[in-house]
Amino acid sequence: MNDAYTQDLGADAEVDARDLNCPMPLLKAKLALNQLASGAVLKVIATDAGSQRDFRAFARLAGHSLMHEEEEAGVFRYWLRKA
Secondary structure: OOOHHHHHHOOOEEEEEOOOOOOHHHHHHHHHHHOOOOOOEEEEEEOOOOHHHHHHHHHHHHOOEEEEEEEEOOEEEEEEEOO
């Protein structure tokens, strides 16, 4: 996560969902997004491998933008821009 691109993404809020199993990372992200204004960016950190599928589908279905996702040593990071 030390490349310039991910550092430039920034985030208005962050959810640490490490060690939580499906569906908790997504539920925590939904709750956090509900508190943010349209256009705000939420960063989510998760360790559940299923979160990749979940966040891609959630962004598509809910109209949010999955700006970037990355995985490093079993830790997944997502940046979602609220619709």
